[in-house]
Amino acid sequence: MxxxxxxxxxxxxxxxxxxxxxxxxxxxxxxxxxxxxxxxxxxxxxxxxxxxxxxLAGAQRVRELETLLREQERELKAKDRRLADLEEELAIVKKAVHIFSKPRN
Structure with missing residues (x-):
């Protein structure tokens, strides 16, 4: 049974x-x-x-999220550096265009 x-x-x-x-x-x-x-x-x-x-989250999940956050912060800093470099390049190009577009006397 x-x-x-x-x-x-x-x-x-x-x-x-x-x-x-x-x-x-x-x-x-x-x-x-x-x-x-x-x-x-x-x-x-x-x-x-x-x-x-x-x-809200278990200890393991908190560690995973902290790791992900650090990774995304690194990526964001790298993108910020790249953006700053591109802005600087753009400013240089604008100055060059301004200089070379002036009429010669």
Whole structure:
């Protein structure tokens, strides 16, 4: 014979989803902790998830975003330098055009 299925009330499911959202643990780790199949927890998450209960970002995501930010700052500085060089070149060309376009006496 198979095992008897557990039945959980709606309030328990909602509290469990809130608990999952507030943790930095994976669903698999929480599944082992609560002795509830991970698939069941994923279904509950899909049904009861409320985004205001989630942390803004996990530590790993913060590191990824910081790395991305530094990379984009480097690119922006390089573009600023290139823009400054092009503006200087344009100013030189404008002066040259002005000098060479004057009528000779």
């Amino acid at each position: 198979g095992e008897q299925r557990q039945h959980y009330n709606e309030e328990f499911k909602q509290r469990t989803v809130k608990y999952i959202q507030e943790q930095t643990k994976t669903v698999g780790e929480i599944s082992l902790e609560l002795n509830i199949p991970a698939g069941t927890l994923h279904k509950w998450l899909a049904k009861y998830r409320q985004f205001e209960n989630e942390p």
